[in-house]
Amino acid sequence: MTPAPEDLLPRRSAEICRGTLRMIAHLGYYGLTEMTLANNRRADIAAIGPSGDIWMIEIKSSVADFKSDHKWREYMDFCDRLTFAVGDDFPQELIPPETGLIVADAFYGAVIRQAPEARLVPARRKAVTLRFARLAAARLTGVADTGWTPADDGLTSPLT
Template identity: 35%
Template sequence: MATRSAVAAQRSASTDPAPLSAADVARGISRWFWNRQAVCLTEVILPGGRRVDVMALHSDGTLSVVEIKVAVADLRGDRKWPDYLAWCDRFYWGIPAGFDAALLDEDCYEPGSCGLLIADRYEADALRTPQVEKLSAPRRKKATALFARAAASRVMRAADEFLGSAEGGFG
């Protein structure tokens, strides 16, 4: 499936009256990964309680994490994102169409190693490719098991309303 360019995504943002939420951006980013044979989960809870916006498991077993920012104040105030680097092979910033991508060129956001995705509700485009920092085998095993348990718990809760909606550490 062909995707629109980032320019087209930016153009569509100006004609859509509703601002894009983090959930909208996550949807477009998830579709982008799907088109690259990767599966995604949103809001994955890591050990220590940090919550990743999007985690993607690629067909080769590598993992990507995306930190979504829809407001400049949220971007400027975020000090937790470096904690996510230990849980992925690739790290991306995800922003909505219309967000000033130049803000993520500042050194504090590590533009030389972090990727950048721009998304709308339907798709995304990569503005910058991240460096690959391979996880160690023990960390990959732990991260992949975390992803699998989160996915399985969501499937189980969706199939059985009596299991409840509490995360219970399963995400």
């Protein structure tokens, strides 16, 4: 049975996300997915560049997904640049001019249009950077802890 187009959207979104993360890493930006901001909005990708600049990227897997999202402007107060990442079949003219545009697939992406820069004030930059760092550290701690049991490390003895 062939999946319905709407059933493919989570996979499509994951593919765009993967290609975007790979592409921005090549540019020197490293990102986290699903980062909750102080206003309780959750950015699809939050990335920090080599000079500490903050880039938020919203992934849109379909026109319906884009048209149903009215909250994207609320990310702008938490980044220096806001960009949409879409697939190659997305109608690019829908992307607002006050944002950037990335076209990506599962393997890579391309910046089609740079987002205008609106520099964060230092206090907001510090708060977003700290939130980013703590989330990254929490995720790394979780990965390091996965599958560990006391007897596996060779340093402790099993509880008796």
